[in-house]
Amino acid sequence: xxxxxxxxxGGDSPGMNAAIRAVVRSSVARGLEVYGIYDGYKGxxxxxxxxxxxxxxxxxxxxxxTMLGSARLPEFKEPEIIDKAVDILKNRGIDGLVVxxxxxxxxxxxxxxERGIACIALPGTIDNxxxxxxxxxxxxxxxxxxxENVDKLxxxxxxxxxxxxxxxxGNRCGDLALYxxxxxxxxxxxxxxxxxxxxxxxEKLNYFDLVKQKNHAIVIISEKITDVYQLAKEISxxxxxxxxxxxxxxxxxxxxxxxxxxxxxxRMGDKAVERIVEGFKSECICLVNxxxxxxxxxxxxxxxxxxRKQLVELHERLV
Ligand code: ATP
Numbered sequence: 001x002x003x004x005x006x007x008x009x010g011g012d013s014p015g016m017n018a019a020i021r022a023v024v025r026s027s028v029a030r031g032l033e034v035y036g037i038y039d040g041y042k043g044x045x046x047x048x049x050x051x052x053x054x055x056x057x058x059x060x061x062x063x064x065x066t067m068l069g070s071a072r073l074p075e076f077k078e079p080e081i082i083d084k085a086v087d088i089l090k091n092r093g094i095d096g097l098v099v100x101x102x103x104x105x106x107x108x109x110x111x112x113x114e115r116g117i118a119c120i121a122l123p124g125t126i127d128n129x130x131x132x133x134x135x136x137x138x139x140x141x142x143x144x145x146x147x148e149n150v151d152k153l154x155x156x157x158x159x160x161x162x163x164x165x166x167x168x169x170g171n172r173c174g175d176l177a178l179y180x181x182x183x184x185x186x187x188x189x190x191x192x193x194x195x196x197x198x199x200x201x202x203e204k205l206n207y208f209d210l211v212k213q214k215n216h217a218i219v220i221i222s223e224k225i226t227d228v229y230q231l232a233k234e235i236s237x238x239x240x241x242x243x244x245x246x247x248x249x250x251x252x253x254x255x256x257x258x259x260x261x262x263x264x265x266x267r268m269g270d271k272a273v274e275r276i277v278e279g280f281k282s283e284c285i286c287l288v289n290x291x292x293x294x295x296x297x298x299x300x301x302x303x304x305x306x307x308r309k310q311l312v313e314l315h316e317r318l319v
Contacts, residue, residue: 003033003035006020006035006098006099007041009105010105013126014137014256014257019265020036021060023273036052041073062256097119098120100121101123106284109284110298120272120276125137125138126170126252127176131303131304135260138261143180157216162216164217164218168252169252171192176222187217198226205239
């Protein structure tokens with residue numbers, strides 16, 4: 001193998017640049033040429049790429065977003081579009097790819113590897129929804145952003161006897177809500193794993209207000225569960241708290257990556273290049289027991305979601 005490509009795809013996440021940097025520097029150190037492909041699979045099928053040197057990625061370890069851009073290309077599921085991508089790679093003499101993204105990106109890599117292109121996937125998503133890895137690149141930074149914002153909302157909520165309802169990203173995977181809820185001392189955490197019932201939320205809030213005499217309440221809720229503005233109105237109507245909703249939105253995707261994400265991306269990027277050089281064709285790189293390991297993409301996509309029951313119980317015990 002002489003030439004490889006690297007791309008970022010799906011929703012961006014902080015630390016993608018650190019991953020690109022690691023792939024480039026690791027490739028150069030191992031004598032490989034490396035091409036940066038713009039805008040994920042979209043740029044690939046449009047043959048938009050550039051040769052990267054070790055200097056192309058200078059300063060990138062600290063930057064949020066992705067220097068290569070990211071995009072979604074739903075048509076990439078169609079066989080003729082995938083064949084086109086394979087032809088483009090073959091014409092350029094690129095026989096290996098490192099892709100960074102979520103499970104959709106992994107499926108694209110799987111399709112390419114079935115057609116003979118060696119693909120190693122890195123989990124890059126703020127949702128932490130790749131079950132095969134304990135952490136995905138960007139999750140820790142997004143969590144930090146949520147915590148900083150919730151802490152600020154708590155200050156003002158305490159001053160006004162308010163209940164802040166804060167919607168965070170991650171629907172299929174509630175980790176961002178669960179981890180931020182525990183680490184900010186939120187009174188209530190609602191994810192798609194817990195059944196949402198307005199009556200239960202109201203009952204709990206009245207208990208925190210009247211029995212526990214809390215000055216404020218924080219409700220952290222994953223996106224796409226209910227209309228948080230409506231929920232805040234009901235809270236104002238049915239409890240002693242004044243309800244206010246905040247949707248954190250895309251702010252959670254931005255920012256300079258934390259030390260954890262920089263290190264994770266750096267370790268994963270280097271491992272991906274090592275696996276490509278060793279001749280592996282269809283793997284993703286995961287963090288398991290703090291070790292960086294390679295897992296077959298198929299296996300990774302079929303890994304059942306981890307059970308967060310212990311964390312849920314921990315939260316309920318300490319709130
Ligand atoms: P995020 O978790 O941020 O949503 P993701 O990688 O899961 O990231 P998707 O939009 O699902 O984001 O996928 C990214 C891209 O991967 C798609 O736009 C498409 O080009 C490709 N892709 C998704 N699913 C498949 C599939 N089944 N086969 C081939 N390619 C796919």
